[in-house]
Amino acid sequence: MAWNQERAWPVHALVAAGWIAALTLSAQDADAATLRAVANNNFVSATATGTSYLTATAGAAQSWEQFDVVNNGNGTVSFRARISGNFVSADLNLTQPNTGRLIANRRTADAWEQFTVVPQSNGTVALRSAANGQYVSADLNLGGVLVANRNAVQAWEQFVIADQPTTPPPTNPPPTTGTPPDFGSSVHIVSPTTPNLQGVIDGIYNAQQPNHFGPRRDAILLTPGTYNNLRIPVGFYTQVLGLGSHPDQVHVNGDLRSNAFLGGDNATQNFWRGAENFSVTPSLGIGNNTMQWAVSQAIPFRRMHVRGNIKLNQNGGWSSGGWFSDVLVDGQVNSASQQQWISRNSQWGSWTGSNWNMVFVGVPNAPAGSFPTAGQRYTKIAQTPVIREKPFLFIDTDGSYAVRVPALRQNSSGISWNNGGATPGRTVPIGQFYIAKPGDTAAAINTQLAAGRHLLFTPGTYVLTQPLRVNNPDTVVLGIGFPTLRSDNGQPLMQTADVDGLTISGLFFDAGATESGVLLEVGPNGAAANHAANPTVLHDLFFRIGGAAAGKVRIALSVNANNTIVDHTWLWRADHGAGVGWTQNPSENGLWVNGNDVTMYGLFVEHFQKHQVVWNGNGGRVYFYQSEIPYDPQSQAGWNSPTGRGWASYKVADNVTSHEAWGLGVYSVFTNGGILLDRAIEAPVNGNVRFHNMISVCLGNNGGIVHVINNTGAQTGCNASFTPTVTNFP
Incomplete structure (x- = not known):
């Protein structure tokens, strides 16, 4: 159908035709329609660039959530995104698992861009794609992505089509064209x-x-x-x-x-x-x-x-x-x-x-x-x-600021943006974020999180008097410019619920003067939900105990939620700077993992006073581990564990039945003489607990590491004169 032959149907015309039941109409801008998913009560968004899948993620309807409903004259309609002028297509050329996802990137409405509106008994409608005869679903397992792949209509396949948004706009709306948000002076x-x-x-x-x-x-x-x-x-x-x-x-x-x-x-x-x-x-x-x-x-x-x-x-x-x-x-x-x-x-x-x-x-x-x-x-x-991949801030073609949240990738190789294409995922307008600035209180930030806002931290130091609570599924917490969170009254800095799809990226967690137990807790103790289809992902989170000032905490990061992905973190008990010493910046463990099927890339953990890492969950995977054990044990007698001299850097609990790690390096730099670590890594001997490509190194003149893993691997030579390796264990 040629562009100039199409005509947009106002929603009231669909009602008159009997396709949509009982809608409240407005005399203003009747041709502009919104689609609201029953699955999560969010509006469907299409980006200006037309390079992203449609997602039901908008809490309020603004420019990206406006569609023309076009009569095709054959019993079907098409949806044209007003932000781009492109028609929505159920694209069958996409490779699995993306086949049939909806994307607004067509200039004409052919078969893949046509949908039958099917009224439901509860006043909603379902949309059946002419491309494959399947119903469109707002799939919450994919973060609300719209995909035509359902044979039957249930809650996720129901939508409300209306002339006007049913919820008021957010209190922090997107900027006008070309006007950046107020990010502050830093x-x-x-x-x-x-x-x-x-x-x-x-x-x-x-x-x-x-x-x-x-x-x-x-x-x-x-x-x-x-x-x-x-x-x-x-x-x-x-x-x-x-x-x-x-x-x-x-x-x-x-x-x-x-x-x-x-x-x-x-x-x-x-x-x-x-x-x-x-x-x-x-x-x-x-x-x-x-x-x-x-x-x-x-x-x-x-x-x-x-x-x-x-x-x-x-x-x-x-x-x-x-x-x-x-x-x-x-x-x-x-x-x-x-x-x-x-x-x-x-x-x-x-x-x-x-x-x-x-x-x-x-x-x-x-x-x-x-x-x-x-x-x-x-x-x-x-x-x-x-x-x-980590979310990123960008300017859309209309001058609006937004955050792109990449889609989950499995079994991938190479970059996500090759051949000039956009990274698949969803775009969240900046108006759906609360933009935090130094001086904001924890209570004020928690109020915004509870209201369903995403959170963007601007640069600076945030002194918190209560934990930030991230409880809503699919919330994005993004920091730019190394925003630093600190609590001086013994409170954890951040705690999350056991929910799907959280993204926490680009934050700096600084231990305060009063011991707080943990700095970041992902999922409550005892978290049991399966998040394999929509996991929580942590990117570029950095933890510091001491260095800027004396600080203390028992555990820096605790991961209780199943299926969590950690993508680059450095947990550091400071070895130099202010407030540094065995009793000045005490901290037992950098990382404690209780969740099952937790995956980590780029795990750097250093100088904690007991185990750097304690892994209790099954199904864990670690790709790259770098760790220096503490420089400053005062004596061997004061730094012995239940299993021998010193505390292994990487400890897999005895009850764990499956675990695998690749590319591990553990280093000692003891400042006092006469101190040894018996084992860099300790793990149960089990065919499903496997380690690959390990090395231990002694830097400096003192002590060293006796074995690489359990009782396997030779002793290090001082000044890196001998660096024993173990290729596979067991």
Whole structure:
């Protein structure tokens, strides 16, 4: 049917035709209709770009939730999204499991864009797709994605079509076109035409590069466009974010750089900085079209396109531990002195370098060679079993700010945004977020969460007097610019309910002066629900006990909810800074896992006084583990566990019957003499409890680690003179 032959039906015409029963009509804008899903009472949204599946996720109807209902003259109707002018299609060309999902990306209404409206006895309607004869479902197991794949009509297949939204707009509506939300003074929104842009960037860096433990936090947001001859050095607590819907919509033709913080080109304290969602041509880099990214822990580098090469240290100096995910490097990655590294769902022209522990998960062109060969200590897992990429802030084509929440991927390899396409998922308008700023109270934030709002933390420090409670399914909690949560009155910082689909990303949890038991608790103790179809995912969460000031907590992170995914975390009991000492920043464990089928990528845990990790749940999977045990036990007699000398870094409980981990490194750096750790890893001997590619290292002159896992593996040599490995256990 040609575009100029179509005519939009007002909803009252559908009523008159007997297709829809008993609707309250408005005389205003009668041709604009909304679809509200009975499954969750949310409105159906279509994005302006037409690259995302329709989802029933909007609590209120605004521009993205308006559709023209078009009469096709054959007993069917089509839905045209007003935000884009595109028709909604039940696309059968999509590969499984996406076949039949609804997407507004067609300029004409052919068979796949036609639907029969089927009245239901309760006043709702069902929509049967002409593409396959199946009913459209707002599938809550997919986060509310609309898909034509049901043979019968039940609650999820029922909709209300109305002329006007049935709920009032939120109190924090989306901005008008071109107007950014109020993110506060620590968020710097820039464009290629920003006056003195290089001076703005340099001013932030000059303040942040020496700011190892200070309170300042900054987010630099790059609006779409090309930034020629721009140098972006990145210091502490600074996050640089592109605001395109695709990384190549923001292009820095110049340099992005992390410089070593310590003298002697030493980057082992280059923490808490990151870059996401833009492309870089390193024409002003260190030469040979190469950018320098000298980093260690807590450095999220995500959804980036390096149009050249990247080197992960500075002038051959030390560097220790880092993270790539959803990254494309056109040229070579040189890991140089990096002691350990994890790359997930990334691609490059080539990779060179290996030290102790390099892990590649879902990387289609990982380097040749394999663990434990020196110079080839590579652990390679061909596919990432399950992941939902981190949400990202972007500007839609109409100038509105929104957050893209990627869809769950299973058995994936490579980047999520290849071939110029959008990452599958749902888009949440910024008006559905409460934008938190330093000074907001926990009570005020909890009120917004309870009302069904998502939460976006802007940079700064938030002193909380009660836990933040994330109880509603599919809530997104997103931080930009390393927002830091702290409680000084003995309260946990955040607790979640045992519900589906939570996303908690980009937050910094700082232990307070009074012991609080736990900093973040995912699911209550005893959580039992199965969340396999819509798991909770934690991205880039960083925990600190001491360093900025004395702090204490028994457990930093407790994961009780089944099927939780942790995608990059660093849990750190500080070994330097203020408030550091055996009695000044006490903390027993970094991570405690009680949930079943919990999956973790990029698990960094260091210096806790007992086990760094205690794993009690079944079905756990860990891809990359890096851990230094505490530097500061005062004596061997004061640091003995029930199983012998010292506390194993990684402890799988005796009752666990299934567990698997790949690519583990455990290191000792004892400051006092005469101290040994009998076993870096302890686990029950069971054919379904399996470990692959482990190494232990003694740095410094004192003590060491006697065995790698249980009583297997030789003793370390001091000053890294001998680094024993175990390839498989049992």
